[in-house]
Amino acid sequence: MSLLTSIAIYVGLGFFFVGCLLRILQYSRTPVHLRWELYPVPGEGRQRAKHGGSYFEETDWWKRPREKHLLNEVSVMFREIFLLHGVWKSNRSLWWRSFPFHTGLYLLIAGCCFSALGALSAQSQLAGLIFLFARISAWAGLSLTLLGSAGLAWRRMTDKELRIYTVPGDLMNLGGFALACVLILAGAFGGTMPALRDAAYGLLTFQPELQLPILVNVGIIVGAAMTGYIPYTHMAHFIAKYFTYHLVRWDDAEKNKAIEAGIAKNLAYLPTWSASHIAGDGKRSWAEIVTTNPVSVERMPK
Amino acid sequence: MRELTRINDVSRRYREPLCTLDKADLKPLPANLDAGKNGPALLPLKPDVLQNCECGLDGACALNLARPKSREEEDKLVASFLSGLEKLFTKENNWTFLQPLVLTMEHCTRCQTCSDSCHIYEESGRKEIYRPTFRTEILRRLYFKYVKHGGLLSAWQHGAIELNWPLVARLAELSYRCNLCRRCAQVCPIGADNGLVAHELRKLFSQEMGISPKELHEKGSMLQLKTGSTTGMPSAAAKDNIDFIDEDMSEKTGLDVHTPWDVEGADVLLIHNAGEILAWPENPGAFSVILNAAGIKWTLSSELAGYDAVNYGLWYDDTQFARVALKHLEVARKLGVKKIVIGECGHAHKALGVIADRIALGDLDIPRESSMTLLRDIVLSGKLKLDPTRNDFPVTLHDPCNMVRLMGIVEPQREILRAIAPRFREMDPHGVDNYCCGGGSGFAIMNPNNFADWRAQVSGRKKLEQILNAFSDSLDPAIPKYACAPCSNCKGQIRDLFSYWNIWEKHRILYGGLVELIVNAMTDVKPGFIEWEWR
DSSP states (O other): OOOHHHHHHHHHHHHHHHHHHHHHHHHHHOOOOOOOSOOTTTSOOOHHHTTTTOHHHHHHHGSSOOOOOOOOOOOOHHHHHHOOOOHHHHHHHHHHHHHHHHHHHHHHHHHHHHHHHHHTTTSSTTTHHHHHHHHHHHHHHHHHHHHHHHHHHHHHHHHHHHTTTTTTHHHHHHHHHHHHHHHHHHHHHHHHOOOHHHHHHHHHHTTTTOOOHHHHHHHHHHHHHHHHHGGSGGGGHHHHIIIIIIITTTTOOOOOOHHHHHHHHTTTTOOOOTTTTTOOSSSSHHHHHSSSSSHHSSSOOO | OOOOOGGGGGGGGGSSSSSSOBBGGGGGGGGGTTOOOSSSSOOOOOHHHHHHHHOTSSSSSOOOOOOOOOOOHHHHHHHHHHHHHHHHHHHHHTTTHHHHHHHHHHOOOOOOOTTGGHHHHTTTTGGGGSSHHHHHHHHHHIIIIIISSHHHHHHHHHHHHHHHHHHHHHHHHHHHSOOOOHHHHHHHHSOOOOOHHHHHHHHHHHHHOOOOOTTIIIIIIHHHHHSSEEEEEEEHHHHHHHHHHHHHHHHSSSSOOOOSSSSSTEEEEEEEEHHHHHOOHHHHHHHHHHHTTOOOOEOOSTTTTTOOOTHHHHOOOHHHHHHHHHHHHHHHHHHSSEEEEEOSSSSHHHIIIIIGGGGGGGGGOOOOEEEEHHHHHHHHHOOOOOOOGGGOSSSEOOTTTTTTTTTTSSSSHHHHHHHOOEHHHHEEEEEGGOOOOGGGGGGOOSSSSHHHHHIIITTTHHHHHHHHHTTTTTOOOSSSSEEEEHHHHHHHHHHHHHHHHHHHHOOEEEEEOOHHHHHHHHSSSOOOOSOSOOO
């Protein structure tokens, strides 16, 4: 059974990393778009970022060096990623469920990483400390993820306004996390768990003699399946957020050669929009269409 | 208990609206403005409109979308919509916003964090169809079904939807129930943008199906490309009107006011929203007074579109947007000016300053700047002799979304007001957290059927509440008050709001721009530039 669990872990991780790569490629291959920023932009100069201002507040801004406030941007990112600051500020009741869920996942990732690190450095003097971190992270992660996913699922099922927008897939996603946590916790408490050091080493190196409680095996397999499934769903927002924040919401970058080259390529596209004021026949480029005055080629409607 | 409209209700074939707006459902206004009011919030649509147009959304009708005469015609329109939907997600047709659109489609978690940030949803009494995610959810389900070609598994994962003509017709109207203020996007933890979705839907309808509000397209961007201005005012008429304004301003201020035209190599090309010339002539007049007094070498342009900063394409059509933006840049290039300064027009700020930035290539990349910064520098430089006590009345400031949340121009206008208006007070919230006036995204100029009612009762309600609250210590009509809105469309919406709710009569609140307050404080100018009369 543990051999199957080991295979599931690697397959799950494989799907996860391939999915993440595909997502990154999907978004990074979209063309350079028009600017669509939204203030406050935290990377703006120190004083301006406080009130949500931009370099447009300066007279002759193009003659001045751009003042960037990287520290503030990093601080905002940290608060958003680890504390879910946006949800805290704008949707407090959700935060009490979402924060434990996300923190639980972070801790689970940390627990897995510590376990793997400990297994690979079992002879090291630090191994004991590493496994201590691993145990704390894993137990806290399992508990918080279970608490958060159950809370989120409960809210989706009972809140009348949320229910309209809830599809079976949403409940399966949350249920999958909750199930994995329940199984592992139940198996670990109800069965005989080997030392974490042996379990981690055994799972990583496909040791057939490793004996894990069956519920733990099933729980890990469910967890691995969820891990592999995440990047193919809206839950891949940990990737999307890089693009939505840095390349849309906070992207007030001035033109550079790369942007200009991208736009030049875009202007050569041959649109096929059918409305009469565009009449995109797939033969005229964007540049040709937008430099044509439709009034001179079309009678004005009355 | 309130019945919630469900996503699939949008495909319902019967003709009754998905929801109706009753005064009792709407959020109460301060100062007992609508206390005890019951009955429909909107005037009923005329029988011929009900008979011939698609009005199955909420009892308002912005598009006058003709009802198809047969099922075949319906099918043809649905096919056209589907074709547009596919194009919306191709780089060849929609490189302009493809990335943010796809990100929004694929990653919204439907947590509804955005709902409470939407003034339309809140003030309507939380009508489900106005929830920012409602239209997005419809588009998302269509996207996964028809663009990503999802089957049963996808429907299970993303939700099912039935595409038919009633859905298309309702979605077209629904795309014009959002002010595109993007307050919802600001609070989204993921960075999804429901405002963008409304924008993209409008593009689909306009660019593929030729469906758009007459005020924005035929009498908007097309008229501008034909005559030079969305007002229909040709260049010669604009010049005549400005001559008249100069005369009037000279008389009113006691200064010799002269507006320069087509000065080659000027430091500043000022582009007004041409609506100001006709509706609020004191605004371009005040600009002339200030720029002349400050010794700026500036000019207006009489070229096609050069005297009208309006760019309605920003709200519904990328090609129309780009055509007008390129005209503006071309005008500046021909004149050889050092920079373009945009007058008091919020959407023109964003259109030319931000959205057009990446298509302003080569010698068309003329620097663009806000009039707010230029005016701030003039006021704080001491070039004008100013007496703030001339503005000794309560003043509050409306933040145009396009200029503030979407462009980050927050402080300059405040620095001016702090210098010239001793009784300036902020609205709550303000700055980048402001609320839209309710006229954003073209609504301020859209008045078909009962749409003006909808603007006054629903989309503008929050702004009215904010203004009244800002003046809560001085609502007595004996105290004149000034709501400063440095944006032409916002000003038009606030005018309509005040008129609808009798604010001038009840509370003596006037609306106007920022330059009028500056000139009113100039000691070289005859006192009383601001006339306390309703207009």
